Amino acid sequence: MDNVLEMINLTKKFGDLTAVNNVSFSVKKGELFGLLGPNGSGKTTMIKMLTGQIKPNKGSIKVLDLDVLKNPIKIREKVGIIPEQETPPSFLTAQEYLEFVAKIRKISNLEEICDKWFKLLKFEDQRNALCKDLSRGTRQKLMFAQAFLHKPQLVFIDEPLINLDPIIQRTLKDFLLDYINHGNTIFFSTHVLDIAEEICTQIGILDKGVLLHIGSIQELKKTKQHLESFFLKLVKDGEP
Amino acid sequence: MTLEILKAMIKEEWRLHTSLIGVRLFAFFPLLIFFICFIASFFLPYFRSIITTSQMFLYAHYLLILFGVRIGAFGLFGKEVMNRRFGQASLIAYSSRTFPLSERRLFLNFFVKDIIYYLFLWLIPIILGFLIATPFIGINTVSAFFACGTLFLSFLLGLSIVFFLSTLYAHSSKFLILLLVVIGITVLIFSKNLPFDIKTLVIPYSIFYQITFKKILLITLLIIVPAALSLFFIKVDYPERKKQYKNSLIDISNKIRFTVLAHYVAKDFLDLKRSEGGVGKIIFQFLFPVALTWMFLSIFSELIPSVKAIMIFSIFIGIVSSSIYNMLTAFDSFNSYMFLPVTVSTIIKSKLISFLIFNIISFVILIIASISMNQLFYFLPALFSFITISFYSLSMTVYFAGLHPSTFLYNLKIFSQYIVAVGPLLFIFTIASIINPFFMLISPVLILPSLYILKKSYKKWDNWQPLGF
Numbered sequence: 001m002d003n004v005l006e007m008i009n010l011t012k013k014f015g016d017l018t019a020v021n022n023v024s025f026s027v028k029k030g031e032l033f034g035l036l037g038p039n040g041s042g043k044t045t046m047i048k049m050l051t052g053q054i055k056p057n058k059g060s061i062k063v064l065d066l067d068v069l070k071n072p073i074k075i076r077e078k079v080g081i082i083p084e085q086e087t088p089p090s091f092l093t094a095q096e097y098l099e100f101v102a103k104i105r106k107i108s109n110l111e112e113i114c115d116k117w118f119k120l121l122k123f124e125d126q127r128n129a130l131c132k133d134l135s136r137g138t139r140q141k142l143m144f145a146q147a148f149l150h151k152p153q154l155v156f157i158d159e160p161l162i163n164l165d166p167i168i169q170r171t172l173k174d175f176l177l178d179y180i181n182h183g184n185t186i187f188f189s190t191h192v193l194d195i196a197e198e199i200c201t202q203i204g205i206l207d208k209g210v211l212l213h214i215g216s217i218q219e220l221k222k223t224k225q226h227l228e229s230f231f232l233k234l235v236k237d238g239e240p
Numbered sequence: 241m242t243l244e245i246l247k248a249m250i251k252e253e254w255r256l257h258t259s260l261i262g263v264r265l266f267a268f269f270p271l272l273i274f275f276i277c278f279i280a281s282f283f284l285p286y287f288r289s290i291i292t293t294s295q296m297f298l299y300a301h302y303l304l305i306l307f308g309v310r311i312g313a314f315g316l317f318g319k320e321v322m323n324r325r326f327g328q329a330s331l332i333a334y335s336s337r338t339f340p341l342s343e344r345r346l347f348l349n350f351f352v353k354d355i356i357y358y359l360f361l362w363l364i365p366i367i368l369g370f371l372i373a374t375p376f377i378g379i380n381t382v383s384a385f386f387a388c389g390t391l392f393l394s395f396l397l398g399l400s401i402v403f404f405l406s407t408l409y410a411h412s413s414k415f416l417i418l419l420l421v422v423i424g425i426t427v428l429i430f431s432k433n434l435p436f437d438i439k440t441l442v443i444p445y446s447i448f449y450q451i452t453f454k455k456i457l458l459i460t461l462l463i464i465v466p467a468a469l470s471l472f473f474i475k476v477d478y479p480e481r482k483k484q485y486k487n488s489l490i491d492i493s494n495k496i497r498f499t500v501l502a503h504y505v506a507k508d509f510l511d512l513k514r515s516e517g518g519v520g521k522i523i524f525q526f527l528f529p530v531a532l533t534w535m536f537l538s539i540f541s542e543l544i545p546s547v548k549a550i551m552i553f554s555i556f557i558g559i560v561s562s563s564i565y566n567m568l569t570a571f572d573s574f575n576s577y578m579f580l581p582v583t584v585s586t587i588i589k590s591k592l593i594s595f596l597i598f599n600i601i602s603f604v605i606l607i608i609a610s611i612s613m614n615q616l617f618y619f620l621p622a623l624f625s626f627i628t629i630s631f632y633s634l635s636m637t638v639y640f641a642g643l644h645p646s647t648f649l650y651n652l653k654i655f656s657q658y659i660v661a662v663g664p665l666l667f668i669f670t671i672a673s674i675i676n677p678f679f680m681l682i683s684p685v686l687i688l689p690s691l692y693i694l695k696k697s698y699k700k701w702d703n704w705q706p707l708g709f
Binding site: 048054077127128133 | 507
């Protein structure tokens with residue numbers, strides 16, 4: 001299976017703080033990769049580097065066979081990204097926002113795609129409301145939809161299911177599992193271990209910018225350890 | 241007003257600016273303003289052959305009224321002005337839901353805090369710069385000191401009046417527009433046949449020359465009454481007009497598809513239309529100062545016949561119109577585009593297209609002003625002057641501040657560079673316009689370097705790395 005993502009000796013510093021420290025690993029096509037770590041461990045910084053939003057101080061990154069440092073815009077054309085903090089622009093309606101993203105991504109058959117997402121995530125009644133008036137959960141749904149509009153082979157999701165109700169969480173978990181079954185790849189970061197244990201095929205654990213572990217969930221299950229106890233021991237003691 | 245809240249808000253504002261710009265670069269900003277004003281004061285004697293000291297004071301009082309007008313439109317913007325300036329930062333001003341404080345009280349504190357900030361950032365440095373220069377430029381220091389007091393009154397007058405008008409707008413936009421139109425027409429019709437000395441209209445200036453109890457009472461009332469009424473009737477919470485909107489992005493994009501980046505431009509229009517205050521933003525930040533200057537120049541042009549009012553107006557409208565770019569960038573943060581295949585230069589280009597479209601308004605105003613001032617003969621040089629100033633200062637704003645003019649221009653280094661790049665040009669244009677308006681016909685030669693600067697700006701901002709994690 002081909003690697004869709006490779007990073008070597010990736011390092012990012014903000015002044016004296018090393019947010020990501022010499023991290024190297026790769027992700028194969030068709031995986032649902034979960035990057036786990038406590039708050040402030042460097043997960044968001046890593047996703048921003050992998051998608052060309054910020055430049056690393058050291059290291060190289062290849063995404064879909066493209067050098068991210070040289071082709072940040074091309075990378076963002078090809079992948080989908082759901083950022084952790086950004087919300088859709090206040091004064092566009094939900095539908096207008098999807099149309100706006102579709103225009104940027106040069107997608108045709110707009111109406112059909114928009115309808116599909118409004119139905120799937122059950123917020124059709126909100127399609128004509130301004131984004132500033134939407135609840136946090138609905139904005140999160142909209143951000144989810146924008147990332148998948150162009151059916152990308154690889155999607156980066158920063159904290160995917162926070163703010164969403166259990167019904168939508170289930171819908172999205174099923175959607176993500178189905179998405180990877182069609183040969184696509186998902187890279188997501190979270191600190192909600194239950195979600196990672198339920199849907200991830202591979203996990204990486206990051207703490208204080210250092211990669212402590214990488215491996216498959218299957219291997220972990222074979223050792224009869226729960227992800228939570230494994231994670232806590234690793235982050236507290238530095239070893240499982 | 242609670243002093244603790246005010247102090248906390250001032251601290252908050254300080255930290256917000258210094259975290260974006262750096263402590264030293266922000267702290268020295270007032271010093272820079274002082275220095276610029278001190279140096280600029282030495283050029284005043286050169287104007288004496290064209291306008292008298294008394295006329296200079298008149299303009300200075302007017303400019304301070306205008307300064308008050310520019311920052312006084314809080315009644316209109318309410319909470320949104322804070323949102324636009326600071327993004328979604330958690331500020332004390334937003335905390336009425338968690339603190340046992342009303343929004344009105346928080347807003348009053350915010351308003352007073354902003355006045356204090358503007359005083360220290362701009363007004364006091366400007367006044368001190370001029371005051372300290374007076375012994376060297378042959379202006380009586382005592383009368384200059386007195387002028388500082390009346391200039392401050394001018395600032396408060398502008399602030400108070402526009403605060404009142406913007407509060408009126410928040411209650412009934414139609415009523416305010418009607419009122420402004422009626423006042424404008426009345427002034428234009430009767431300006432030539434007023435039964436009193438025209439200069440007494442600028443009351444602080446009139447006090448400067450002859451202080452009387454009646455005038456002091458009048459100015460006190462004119463400052464206090466509108467401000468008090470505004471605070472009493474201020475509308476902090478705008479009622480939701482509607483919850484559902486017609487999806488117009490594609491329709492508008494299609495209508496302006498002759499522009500590249502039509503969907504970004506359509507978004508700018510929707511942002512402006514749907515945000516709080518709506519058209520009021522254009523009225524108070526652009527049309528109102530322009531109309532005021534137009535009226536001022538129309539009324540006072542007879543006092544200074546050697547100066548072609550339309551030429552001064554074209555310079556003014558050129559500078560003010562470039563601030564439309566600031567308004568357009570205030571709604572957008574590039575963070576909202578970072579996860580999409582969009583470069584900073586694409587967003588800048590789209591703002592420039594929106595800017596050009598909005599500037600059709602300035603063009604129309606210039607035509608009407610030339611006709612109403614009876615100076616159509618000078619329309620072409622005025623137009624060239626307007627286009628060149630607007631485009632040149634815009635290209636400098638883009639180069640130095642990119643998509644963040646309202647924040648980055650408070651950076652000491654950036655502001656000094658901007659002033660050095662734009663200031664001398666404005667000075668030369670003003671002098672040239674006064675000597676012979678037709679000199680301005682050659683001004684468009686500056687369009688080429690402006691285009692080059694814009695091209696360099698695109699490269700500069702595409703390589704820019706935002707701060708943060």
